[in-house]
Amino acid sequence: MNKNNAKIVEDYANIKGRSLWVDARRRLFQNKAAVVSLILLFFIAFLSFFGPFFLKFSFSDTDWNSIYYPPSLNNGHFLGTDGNGRDLLVRILYGGRLSLSIGVLATLVSVFIGVIYGTIAGFFGGKLDIFMMRVVEILYAMPYLIFVIILMVVFGRNIYFLFIAIGAVEWLTMARIVRGQTISLKEKEFIETSKALGQSNFMIIWKHIIPNLAGPIIVYITLMVPSVIILESFLSFLGLGVQEPLTSWGVLISEGSREMETAWWLLIFPGLFMTITLASLNFIGDGLRDAIDPKEY
Amino acid sequence: MRITMIKFITKRILIAIPTLLIIVAFSFFMMRIAPGGPFTNERALPPEIENNIKAAYNLDKPVYEQFYIYIKNLTKGDFGPSFKYKDFSVKELILNGLPVSVTLGLSSIVISLFIGSILGIIAAINRNTVFDYSVMGISLLGICVPSFVMAPLLSLFFSLYLGILPTSGWNNGNIMNLILPITALSLPQIAVISRMMRASTIEVLNSNFIRTAKSKGLNSSYIIRRHVIRASILPIIEYLAPASAGLMTGSIIIEQIFGLPGIGRYFVVGALQRDYTLVSGVLILYASLLIFLILITDIIRAILDPRIKI
């Protein structure tokens, strides 16, 4: 009898969830800016991961006959070359792979840490919550770049460590949001019902709270990825992030800004790719936020 | 009112102290576990330097005593010797870079707050007009074009193309040298602040108490001055600390790009050269500054919003 009731409660929570998604999806697709951004983003991601297979240059091919070539359609260097004769377009695409991957992976790391931290703080409340949020407040106020730089300095510039360092700094926002949502969810009746039916705390968190967090989490993922990409680019720009022979947009922009007087394309094109990606992510995030929680204006 | 204000400030300071302690502990232990740092035996140092370091860090004493001495020195303003520049202490290096960074930072925060707020309020009052769309568009640019893209672009345009501003250098604080860096540094913050102010003002304009103000027959400018501004500015006050953190981060990049010898520049060089004491010192400096700012923000907020219990 108990198990049956538990299932009914669960199904109820799930049904409510489903209609919310259908509604949200409809609203999202009505938002023109978001749709255009989705297409652009997908295009850039596709290009970055599959594009290089179609281009005749590899990203480390040096062509000493065509160094500092401006963009042209003739010789196949569509976006020009750099000081080593390397094709810019290919390097931008490879850079895209790295920047986008770091963006997504580091964000996932911070989501993972943030969700666990936030649900525990929000669900169990009391002194534990106060203490945990105190720590978050303290860390939140610190200039994150400095922290990351210190971590990189101390532990070396390993690319895997880059993920961890960035994730370790970005989880704070997620933790705050998750905690807030958990607290408001905790008050809702279906949680009380589950408790009354004897579900363990862990099951409640796993089956009821986390699925309902999906909405805000997705919104904030789309808003966090750009800031992670920017963080990685900052580091690479300063020479502390991605190292040769790997390249990212940050590295390309850094090189480009040094050569911009003679080869403007080395700055403009990577900058353009980065800006479009960031803008698209922002619009998609805004669109998702409006779709899930519309406000009248 | 006065006594409660003092109690409020004291309470806040008491919370700030452990925060600072944690940061200090972090930098202390970071230095010790860092590979290749001053405390490992990986590097073969000339004996004089080795002795200097031993003396400076009291390596013969137990760890907790080292920590205590470290804190004691900090309160005296002694951050220890630089690990790379043998004749300089961290304090001297920081003091060298301070005027530059302070000029840059202070100007930027004032400009960002001012311009951002004004743009936001005007955009909110004139919603859906050309002005509004322009402000929103520019702010989007400020958010999506990272400062290390924007700064070289500005440089490209104003210095190389138009030739009216110098590309880099401090030049003893000459105004012309400051214009580009301050602009590049402020743009992202202006973008965020104008959006915030716009959203906040719109919310206030739609609120019930503004409806009441209108029903009194008061004219728009009076209502905006007396009722709207103070109500919409609250979120901006809260943003002061994060804005400053953002400016600190940004200044590191900007000083690098424009070749300004500020603290940020020292920090980057220190990071690249693994000058741990310098890097820790800068961290503690920035952290203290931010904690101080948060305190100021709390106080201002309590003054502006009578609903906050003091």
Add this chain to the structure above:
Amino acid sequence: MPLTQKNIKNNNLLLDIHNLNVFFNTPEGISHVVKDANFNIKKGACLGVVGESGSGKTQTFFSITGLLANNGYAEGEAFFKNTNLITCDKEKRRGFLGKSIGFIFQDPMTSLTPHLKIGDQLAEIAIYHKKINKNKALERAIEVMDIVKLPSNRDIINSYPHELSGGMKQRIMIAISLMCEPDLIIADEPTTALDVTTQAEILNIFNDLKNNLNIGLVLISHNIGVIAETSNEVLVMKNGQILENGETPEVLTKPKNEYTKHLLSCIPPWIGN
């Protein structure tokens, strides 16, 4: 009462409405929220406007006073002091608002500015319209607080809105509307957010205003009991149309319209008039 040109010049008529229509421009088209309204308000009398949510009762009076949202517009005539408030200059209309026409809103909890003291919020309306100095305005504020039966001492004057209860705040709203000695006060659901005891006190205050100060009142409510207690005449509105218009005793005992009959049947039998 027949509506003729004579009545407009009649000294007793405060507000005279003819063929009032209110529209809203919405993404789904033009919404016609008030359809051809005709009625008037007399000095020292109270007009009750009853109807369910969305019947257009609030928008009618928003349109007359210029408080409509940006996408709304009105057509028709609303004569007040020989001026058609619908077609006149906006500045002129705003000149009446707060000075000769007072408006009281529905939710007192959020209708006062959080960062200004009560005294300031009362005084500013008198300072603005009558150009008197702050001290004189505060004296008037204390007078007015007396009328709404608030303790007329400095405590409330120096408090902030969040320190007062809902009932006190609603009295302050009434006080604000009285500061410049208005001729007409429009109250939109003034007691809906309050408990029953406070409600009774507020309604008493309204009756006093009508009888002692000869102010013309409009009382909008979806609660027909409130209307019965205070109004001389009643308008029944539904879907933007005035279905019934007459003196309160008549409308309540011999309703002509089906909808009115339906509304009346919802009143508990122990509310008498």
